[in-house]
Amino acid sequence: MTTTVPGLQFRTLTIPASMDAGDAADFREFTRVRNLVYREIAGTDDDAMTPEELLPHYQADPDEIRRAWVVIVDGAFVGRVGVDLPLEDGSRNAFWLVELLAAHHGRGIGSAGYRLIEQTAREHGRTILQSWAQHPDADGDRLVAPTGCGSIPRDHAARFYLRHGYTLEQVERQSELILAGADATVRHLLAEAETASAGYRVVQWQGATPATHVDAYAWMKSRMSTDAPSADLDFDEETWDAERVARHDAKYVESGRTKLVTAAQHVDSGELVAFNELVIGTDPAGPSHQEDTLVLREHRGHRLGQLVKCAGLQTWRRDIAPQSPKVITYNAEENRPMLDINERIGFVPVAYNGAWKKVLT
Ligand SMILES: CC(C)(COP(=O)(O)OP(=O)(O)OC[C@H]1O[C@@H](n2cnc3c(N)ncnc32)[C@H](O)[C@@H]1OP(=O)(O)O)[C@@H](O)C(=O)NCCC(=O)NCCS
Structure with missing residues (x-):
């Protein structure tokens, strides 16, 4: 799939049988970009995983369908897109992420990735879309959780969710x-x-x-x-x-x-x-x-x-x-x-x- 951003491509992630397999390169790169994005947001490597640690979470699972794409601009991996569809009877849920390296924010790439998410959800008859993001503390306008507990800055990620029709439901504390x-x-x-x-x-x-x-x-x-x-x-x-x-x-x-x-x-x-x-x-x-x-x-x-x-x-x-x-x-x-x-x-x-x-x- 391409969009107005030149050289942009969303490629379905290849899930190798193991990290020694001949087709493991995409998964290695997918993990590297995942870890870099988390380092950019949190300033630490606390959420980093090795590809070997992450791989079992992407292999076939009868409890959920996991769709994932690598985001490529001019041949370089710049992010990832993922949608999880739980296979509980009658589930209407889809859980998703779009994670891009900061140098590629604000060019419409996230919005293009998000279109894949809604399209995938609709194809599977899912109508409740939910997603989590870390919102590092910042000055300025804030959004308060409807629970009354906790608030987050109205940052780039918050504006992205709001623009795509999302409401903040809960604030979660990382301790x-x-x-x-x-x-x-x-x-x-x-x-x-x-x-x-x-x-x-x-x-x-x-x-x-x-x-x-x-x-x-x-x-x-x-x-x-x-x-x-x-x-x-x-x-x-x-x-x-x-x-x-x-x-x-x-x-x-x-x-x-x-x-x-x-x-x-x-x-x-x-x-x-x-x-x-x-x-x-x-x-x-x-x-x-x-x-x-x-x-x-x-x-x-x-x-x-x-x-x-x-x-x-x-x-x-x-x-x-x-x-x-x-x-x-x-x-x-x-x-x-x-x-x-x-x-x-x-x-x-x-x-x-x-x-x-x-x-x-
Ligand atoms: C949140 C995130 C996914 C947003 O992706 P993005 O590519 O930066 O977002 P977009 O560029 O599509 O949209 C952001 C803004 O750029 C504008 N935009 C859209 N197309 C554009 C284009 N072609 N050129 C320039 N700007 C564009 C959008 O209108 C939007 O403007 P707004 O803030 O005034 O509404 C990205 O910042 C990110 O990966 N953050 C870290 C991880 C994260 O928090 N993910 C949250 C979901 S899991």
């Missing part, structure tokens, strides 16, 4: 915890949570979920799609079974990343009722990421969130990632209970993301 020096607080908060959570115990595993915990983990993962604060965003209720858990775990194992799951088990029933995930890439000195954390609704009020987070961090530091300097996490700005725990542990806000939505007519 980080510097691990050196956090051990004593984690230990203290863990002891406090253990006292408040009599009748529950901690269970942990790395890599593939043990057979005894597969059903419980599948149930908790499905509740993540229904029980996390989502403002007026739309998420399909996800169905998780043993195969989906295995596919999820395999993405980490195949990419060489380490995932620690820390769960709280209700001792009398044997049920798992809360969990937290910590992840690190192949570089042991790289940042860690805290992914899902959830306490099932019926078990809230026993400090189980604090329990799984602190138990996870303690094992992480001691046994798994002692060289990792920090943990990064994302939370809805209105999610006070979760932010309270993170703030007590020592997480501090470093950036804000906007969650944007448009409903096609």
